[in-house]
Amino acid sequence: MAIAAHEETVHGSGHAHPSDLQYVYVALFLGVVTGAEIVLGYRHPNALIIGSLLTLMVIKFATVALWFMHLRFDSLLFRRFFLTGILLAAGVYIAIMMTAFQFFGNDTTSVPLNKIPPPARITR
Amino acid sequence: MTDTIVHAPIPDQSEGHHTSTGLSNEKLAMWAFLGSECLLFGGLISVFLIYRNKPVGVGPKVSQIYDIPFTSVSSFVLLMSSLTMVLALAGIQRGDHRRARIWILTTAALGATFVAGQVYEFTSFVREGLGYTTNLQSSAFYTLTGFHGVHVTIGIIMLLSLYTLSLRGNLPTEKAETVEIVGLYWHFVDVVWILIFTVVYLIHP
Numbered sequence: 001m002a003i004a005a006h007e008e009t010v011h012g013s014g015h016a017h018p019s020d021l022q023y024v025y026v027a028l029f030l031g032v033v034t035g036a037e038i039v040l041g042y043r044h045p046n047a048l049i050i051g052s053l054l055t056l057m058v059i060k061f062a063t064v065a066l067w068f069m070h071l072r073f074d075s076l077l078f079r080r081f082f083l084t085g086i087l088l089a090a091g092v093y094i095a096i097m098m099t100a101f102q103f104f105g106n107d108t109t110s111v112p113l114n115k116i117p118p119p120a121r122i123t124r
Numbered sequence: 125m126t127d128t129i130v131h132a133p134i135p136d137q138s139e140g141h142h143t144s145t146g147l148s149n150e151k152l153a154m155w156a157f158l159g160s161e162c163l164l165f166g167g168l169i170s171v172f173l174i175y176r177n178k179p180v181g182v183g184p185k186v187s188q189i190y191d192i193p194f195t196s197v198s199s200f201v202l203l204m205s206s207l208t209m210v211l212a213l214a215g216i217q218r219g220d221h222r223r224a225r226i227w228i229l230t231t232a233a234l235g236a237t238f239v240a241g242q243v244y245e246f247t248s249f250v251r252e253g254l255g256y257t258t259n260l261q262s263s264a265f266y267t268l269t270g271f272h273g274v275h276v277t278i279g280i281i282m283l284l285s286l287y288t289l290s291l292r293g294n295l296p297t298e299k300a301e302t303v304e305i306v307g308l309y310w311h312f313v314d315v316v317w318i319l320i321f322t323v324v325y326l327i328h329p
Contacts, residue, residue, distance in 0.1 A: 023214070026207075048292065053322050068209070069205045081158070082159055084159055084160050085163060
């Protein structure tokens with residue numbers, strides 16, 4: 001009984017990991033999404049295209065993390081570790097972008113040095 | 125009585141390891157490491173996004189010399205390496221060591237193809253007049269993609285180590301978790317490239 005219990009702990013139990021064929025299907029899905037991304041990448045980058053590309057990116061990211069990295073089947077603690085890292089990284093991005101006052105658009109805040117007007121002369 | 129305790133289902137003790145969390149410490153450490161890696165790449169991507177929209181001054185803009193079809197093929201290669209990695213893990217968990225070795229080697233080969241593509245891309249960019257110190261944008265681009273390339277290279281070294289271990293018979297089914305941990309690193313490198321490919325290559329002004 002002890003041996004059986006030991007085997008159970010070493011090999012893990014209660015997790016029905018996907019079959020090889022399911023992994024192939026997931027990879028095919030990722031390939032299709034990548035194809036869609038490339039098609040969209042050639043379009044003029046308006047808000048809709050950028051939004052669609054970001055959505056497809058998140059779908060691909062989540063698919064790899066949930067299926068290939070087994071976050072879908074593994075302990076919730078692993079998911080929390082990873083999500084914490086992602087949220088902190090997003091925080092870094094937002095902080096830096098707020099500092100530079102720009103996100104995905106053109107930077108309109110920085111003024112070239114030769115365009116800065118000279119200081120006004122003070123006359124008494 | 126003892127049997128009842130051993131087999132009682134305990135939430136969050138998915139792998140049933142004899143640790144305080146019930147989880148493998150090595151796997152937990154890898155997830156913590158990957159969480160910290162998110163911060164590293166988050167910072168690098170942010171820096172690139174800032175300099176991407178700035179006037180470059182000297183040399184071409186990075187977005188002017190992208191070879192999107194070439195990078196798309198590289199991205200697809202790296203994406204498929206995640207599939208071969210997970211098939212390697214499935215193989216070793218089944219005890220099919222020969223097949224696991226084939227998939228591990230295939231993953232390493234796909235990773236090497238990706239790195240070779242990146243070296244080719246860097247070389248062609250330099251020929252176009254965009255060096256590492258040409259402007260701030262090029263520095264940010266090479267640092268971001270270069271750091272990712274180094275991560276892929278480290279992954280290849282780990283995969284080749286796994287292959288050697290397996291060939292020598294030092295990677296039994298009981299040690300499948302070692303392959304899983306290397307796999308986690310490999311998939312992370314893949315998800316980072318998913319971000320870089322979209323944000324750096326596909327979305328550009």
